[in-house]
Amino acid sequence: xxxxTSPPSTRVWALKWVRGSIESYILGRTRLEVVKGRVRRxxxxxxxxxxDVRAVVSSLLVDPLVDVPRELKEExxxxxxxxxxxxxxxxxxx
Numbered sequence: 624x625x626x627x628t629s630p631p632s633t634r635v636w637a638l639k640w641v642r643g644s645i646e647s648y649i650l651g652r653t654r655l656e657v658v659k660g661r662v663r664r665x666x667x668x669x670x671x672x673x674x675d676v677r678a679v680v681s682s683l684l685v686d687p688l689v690d691v692p693r694e695l696k697e698e699x700x701x702x703x704x705x706x707x708x709x710x711x712x713x714x715x716x717x
Contacts, residue, residue, distance in 0.1 A: 637669035642679045649689055649699050659706055666710065673707050680704065 644661045647653040665671040680700050683689055689696065 634670040637665040637671050638675060641665045641671060641676060645679055645703065646683055646689055649683060649691060649696055655702060663710065673711055676707060
């Protein structure tokens with residue numbers, strides 16, 4: 624079947640949770656494993672799509688308020704993008 628449906632407010636909350644988690648990871652405050660678990664939970668339980676998560680990652684790459692060098696942003700988001708590909712392919716992704 625398709626992805627689970629959630630009330631719109633729950634999905635919005637989950638998107639904000641994912642965005643904050645990814646931003647915290649990019650800033651070096653949260654471990655990648657924690658972010659992976661939160662992303663997986665948001666996708667499986669709260670109606671967030673992998674495309675939504677990719678859009679969040681893309682927006683954080685260009686967000687001037689995320690004050691880390693661009694190279695570091697790209698390195699960290701590349702690891703997340705690899706994880707998203709694994710999820711899309713049905714893998715556990717670590």
